[in-house]
Amino acid sequence: MATSEEGTFYIELCKKPIRFDPVSKATNVFYDDSNKQVFAVRSGGAMGVVVKGPEDKNIISFRIEDRGDVTSIKFSPDKKILAIQRSQKSVEFINFQEDLTTDQLEYSQTCKGRATIIKGFIWTNNSEIVFITDHGIEVYQVNPEKKTLKNLKSLNITVIWYVWMNRPDGGLLLLSTGSQGNSLQPIYFTFGSQNRLPKFEVDLPSFPKQIKQMLQERDVSIAAIYGQLYIVVLRHQPRPGATGAEIVLYQIQANKDSPAKKTNILKLEMSGRFAINIVDNLVFVHHQASKTTVMFDIRLNGESDGYCLANYPVVSPLPIRPFKLLMPSLNLQGQEKTEYNCELYSANWIVFQPDVIIDAKLGCLWYVELKLEVLVNMIPDKCKLIKFLLQRGNSKSVILSVCRHMLLPGQQAPLMVISRVYDMLNKVYKLFLDSEVQALASDIYHRQERTSRCVIIDQSDMYSNVFSIFEDNKDIPYKFRVAVLIEYIRSLSQQDIPVQHYLYELVINILVHNNCFYQLHQFLQYHVLSDSKPLACLMLSLESVYPPAHQLALDMLKRLSTANEEIIEVLLSKQQLLPVLRFIRSVGITDTVSARKFLEAAMNTEDNRVFYTVFKFFEQRNSRLRSNPRFQPGEHCEQYVRHFESLFGTDALAPIPAPT
C-alpha cells in the first residue's frame, strides 16, 4: 500500500481483535455490551462456554447443561452470577466463585403471567436483574446463597422492544411502546431504584398510502456523548421524497420531568444500511453500501433552525482502514500464518454500542478507533481542528504537534490564528485549574471525572513540546518567536493563569540573544513579563550583558514583596550597603537581621565611610533594642568592633548610657 493511501484512513479497527469461535451450527455467540463480554456457547453450553472480555486474561471457560438453545447469556456486573435465558418464560442462574469456577447448579426464575414472554433481561446491579417482557418489566433481587429470587417491583407496559445502556451507576432502559413503536419510555435505574422518565415520541415520516411505519429496534440506540445521554434514532427517509437518511438525537434531560428533547440532526446524505458507533464522543455512521464511515461531532458544524442543530460530517466519508487478519495457513504442513484481508462493512457485522464491531462469522470483536494523526491533515482550519481535537480523549500529543507545526517555517500560521488557538487551549486549561481548586475543597470523585474528559495542554507541555522548536529550528525569525510567546503569555494572562517563569525566561533569552534590550526593558517595565523570583534571578544574571537588568531585577523583587532575603543578598553582593540598610528599614526587619552579615559586607567594601555608617546603624539598633549600643556576644561582631576601633578609635563608639 502506498503511504499516501495510508494517510487517508482515520478510522481503524483495533489491532488486536478479540477472537472467539465463529458462529456455526454448534456454536452460538453472544455479546454482552454491559460487561463487554463475548460468549461463545458450543452446543448449548454442554461443550463449553468461553467468555472473553476486553482483556485477554479474563477468559472464563466453563460448561453448562444443554437445556436447549440459549437466547441470552449475561454475567452480573461482579461476574458472580450468570444469567441464561433459554426460553421465553424463565431465566436460569448459576453462581460463580471468585476463581471463576462454578458448581453448575442452576436455579431459575419464571416471569409472571401465563401469556407473558420474556424479551430479555438486564443486570442493573450485582444482585438485581430486570426482566423485560411484552407486558412490562419485572425487577428481581437475586439471592445467590439461597439460590432464590425475590420480585421487587413490576411495571406494566406493553413493550415492543427495548434498548439498554449500562451506566456506571446503573443504566438507562428504553422501552418501545405504542402502535408504531415510536412512543419511547425511558427508565433510569440507579442504586436499586427506578426512575420513570417522561415518555416521548419519535416522529416517523408520514407516508399516507403506505402501511404503517414501525420504529425499528435496529434504528434506535442509546449513546453517551459529551456526558449526556442521547437516544439515537436513524431515520432512513425523514421526509417524503428525501433521499438522504439522517440521524436524530434525543437528549435525555437532566430535569427528570422533561421529556427527551430533539437536539441534533445528523445529515447523512446517503441511504441504505447504516450502523452507528460512538467513539470518543463522536458519532460514527458506517454505511454499508458505500463502504464508508462518516463522522459527526455534535459540537462542531452545527446549523441551528431555532430548535435543533443540523450537523454535517466533520470530514468527508472515508472507509475504515483495511484490516488484515493473520490466520493459520490452510496448508497443513506449514506453521506459518497467512494474511487474510477482512471484509469491511460485511453483512456479518454486528455493531454494538458504543464502539464495538463484531464479525460473528469471522469470530472477531473489534473496537473502532479514531486516528487523530490522520485526521489533522483533513481539517485545514486550525481553529476548527483544535476545537475538534480538544474534545477528544487522547489528543494531547496531536494538539501539541499541531501547535508545533503552526510555528514551522513554511507551515507558519498567521499570528491571529495562533492567538485564537492558544486562547482555546488556555480556556480549557483554566477550567481544569479552577476545577482543581474546587476539587481540593470537595470530593475527589468529580475531579477524576473532569480530568478524564478534557485534554489539558499546560505551560510545561507547550514549553517542552511546542516552544522547544525554537531551539531546534533556527530559521524561525526571532521576532516571530517573541510574538508567539507573547501571544501565549497574553492568552494565559487573559485567563488569569499564572505564567510560569520558564516562558518568560524563553522570551528574555530570545530578546537577549538578539540584543533587544530595549524591548526587554519595556516588557518588564510594563509588566508584560510579570514578576517572579526566578525571573528576577534571570535578570540578575543578565547584568553583564545589560547593566540596567540589575535594577530591573531589584525593582521586581521589591514588588514581589516576598523576596526580602533575596534583595538583601543582591544588594550586599553589590556592596550596596546604604541601599540595603534603607531597604531593611523600609520593610521593618531592621531588628531581626543579622548585624554581622552587614558589617562583614561593609568591611569588605574597604570604604571606611560606609563601614562607619553601617556600624552606627547597628549601634543605634542595639540601643533601641537593649538600651545599650554594644553588640551581644552571640552576634559575633567582635572583629568588626575591633575594626571600627582601629579606624575611628574607641571614642567613636557610642557611649553606654549610665544605668538609671
Added chain:
Amino acid sequence: MAVREVKLCLLGDSGVGKSSIVMRFVKDAFKEQLESTIGASFMAKRLVVNDSTFLFQIWDTAGQEKYRALAPMYYRGAEAAIVVYDVTREPSFDSVKDWVKELKRNGVSNMVIAIAGNKCDLEDLREVNTKDAQEYSDNIGAIFTETSALTAVNVPELFTSIAKKLPDADVYEPKRQGSRVHLRKNQQEASQRRGCCGGEKS
C-alpha cells in the same frame, strides 16, 4: 645702683641675622630657619659692664623692603643702633652704608653705631672681607665686629662694646610719647625722600 636703660635698634637687610643676634644675646639661643620678623619685635636684656648695669631695650626691626619706611619709628630716639650685614652677601654690606647715612641724618646726634658682619662662621662663602668693613667702620666712627649668632662669636662682646661706648654722663630719658602730629610730619618727610610710603594719606 642705677640701671641705665639703653634703647637700641637693629637694622639691616632681610635675612642678615638681626633676630638671631638678638636671640643669641637675650636668650643665648639659636634657631635655624628663623622666620622673618613682622614689623618689629621688642626685647629687653640686662647687661653688667664695669659694674654698671645696662638695660638694653632692643628693637629688632624687619628687614623687608615694605617695612623700610617704618624704620624711623624704631631708630628715632635710639641711643644705639646695630647695622647688620651678612658677610656672605655683598649687597647686604652696601645697604649698611645707606642705613648709616640715614641714621646720621635722622638719628640722635650722639648715637652709637655698631656695624656687625654676621655669619662669620661661613668663611667659605664670604663675600665681604673684614678689612673693607673695618676700614669703613673706622671712617664713620662706628664699632665694628664680625659675629656669628650660630656660634655666639662676638655677640655679647658687641653689646658690651656698645655699652662701653655710650656717653656715661646723663641717664637718657627716652621720649616715648611724642605727639602724633609730630610723628606724622616726620614720617611724611621720610616718605617724600624715599619715594615710598607707609599708611599715609596725601
Added chain:
Amino acid sequence: MAETREAEQSQISDPDGEELMEKNAPGDSKNSMLIASDSFENIDIDCVEEFEIKKHKGGLIHQIVKQTSKEEQDEVAKENDDQNSAKSDLSIGEDSSEDQGEIFETKDIAEALDETLNPGNGPISSHITDEDVNSPEWRSQRKHIFIFSDSGKPVYSRYGNEDKLVTLFGVMQALVSFIQVSGDVIRSIIAGEHRFVFLIREHLILVGVSNGTDSTQQVLMQLTYLYNQVLSVLTSTSLQKIYKQRRNYDLRRQLSGAEKFLDSLLNMMETEPGFLLGAVRCLPLESTVRDMIAQSIVQHAKVKDLVFTLMIANSQLVTLVRMKKYYLHPMDLHIIINLINAAESFKAAESWTPICLPKFDSSGFLQAHISYLDEDCQTCLILLTVDRESFFTLSECKNRIQERLVKYNGLQAISDSLRKNSYSIQDCKISDLRHFLYKSKSTAQYTSPELEAPYLTQPEQERLFGLYQFLHQRIHSLSRPLKILYHVGPYETLLGWVTQGFELYAVFGPLVTKPLAINAINKLLAYIKREENRLFILNSVTF
C-alpha cells in the same frame, strides 16, 4: 552682594508633618562687637567705584585721629555723622547696579585655558616651554591662585615660580583687557574641569582656578580675602601710589615676606568654615570667665587711641574689646587671625607692627601690639591702636592684663578650654548628626563641634569641608537662593537652613530620614540655645 532674600515666613512646614520651628536664633545678640554679616556679603566685585568714594571720604583711622584731637563735646556732636559715614563706608559695593549674572565663556579660550591646566598639546601649551606649567605636579593642584598687576606683571602665584609663569600671566591679562575693551568685565570662565574666576581691582587682578568643590562665588570670596590680605600689608593708598609712579612696578618687592600670609590664608580658607560663613569662632568659655577677661582688658588697657583689643587662642576669639562706635568686621578679624597663625616670630617677643584692616580702613595702617600671654604661646593678645608711639604704654597694659589673668585664673581657663577640645557632637546627644556649622548672623559668630569620627583623616576632613561648600553654595546661589535644602548624598545627608537670625549647616549619616533630621535640628537648636553663653560672645565690651 547681599543676596539672601528672606521670605516673611516664620515656619517651614515639611511634607511629613514635622516642622522646623524657627525660634529666636540661639547666639543672637543685639549688642555685637563684630559687624553682622551674611555670607558673601563682602564680595565687592566692583571696587573701582569703592576707591573713588573712599578717596573723598577719608578713612576711619583719620577720623579717630581727628576725633581724639578734638574736645569731648565736639566729639559727641559728631558721633552720628561719624557713624553714618562709617556705615556707608562699609556698605559700599552692596548696591552696585551692574549686572553680574553674565558669565563670559568663549569656547576657544575656555578650551585653551583648560589645556594649560590639563596635559595635552593644545595651542597654548605648545607655546609654553616653561617647566612649571608643564610639570604634572603643578597641573594637578586643586586650586591655583594668580595675582598680577593690570599691566600683567606677576605678583603672586600659589604654586610655582611667578617668573616662570609670565606667559600664563600674560594670557590672563590679555583676556581681562580684551573684555575690558568692549566695556565689559570678565567674571569667570568654565573650561573643562576648571573654573577660572576673575576679581578685578584697581591695579591688581586676581584669578582663582579651581577644579574642586567651590563655586564661582566662593572662589570670588577667597580672592577678595587675598586682595584684602595684600591691602593689609600695603594699604590701598600705598598700592595706588606705587602704581601711579610706576605702572610696571614689580609688587613682589613690596610683598616679599608676605607671601606666607597669602599661602596660609589660602590653606586656612580650605579648612576653616569661618571664611565661608563670614563669621568667627569663639573659644567656648563660661560667660563669667569671659566677662572677667574682658573686664581685665577694659580696666587695664584704657589707653587713648586704642581701637580694638582682641584675645585669640587657637584661631578662636576669646574676647574683643572695642572703642565705642567702632566695630570690627569678621573679614578683618580673619586677617588678624591669619597674621597670628602665619607668623611664628610673634612667639619670640612682643611685636609692634603696622597692619591695615581693609574693611575697617583700607587706606591706612593701625599699629598692632602683639604678644603671647602664656609660656605655651597659646593665648595671643592683640592691641590695635592708631598711635604709633604707644608701644611701651601698650606693653605695660599687656603686663597688667597678664598679671590679672594669672591672678584670676583666666589663662588657666583658656588653656583648659583649649585642652578639652571645644565640644563633642556627642554632647548634643543627637544620633545621626555627625557635624554641623551654626552661624548666628547678628553676632557674626559661628560654632561647630570638634571634627570626630568618621572625619578623622585629612582627606575626610577636606571632603567634609567640600560638603559644606556645596551646601553653602546651593543655599546662597545668586540665581536661586534657598531657605532650606535637604540633600541626600552618597555618604551623608545634608541639611542647610537659613533664617533671619541664623544659618545652619548640618551633616547627618546617610540613613537619616527627613523627619528624624528635622527633629534633630530642633533638638540641636535647643542645645545651642542652652549653651549659647558659653559658645558665643553675646556682650560687646567697649572701652
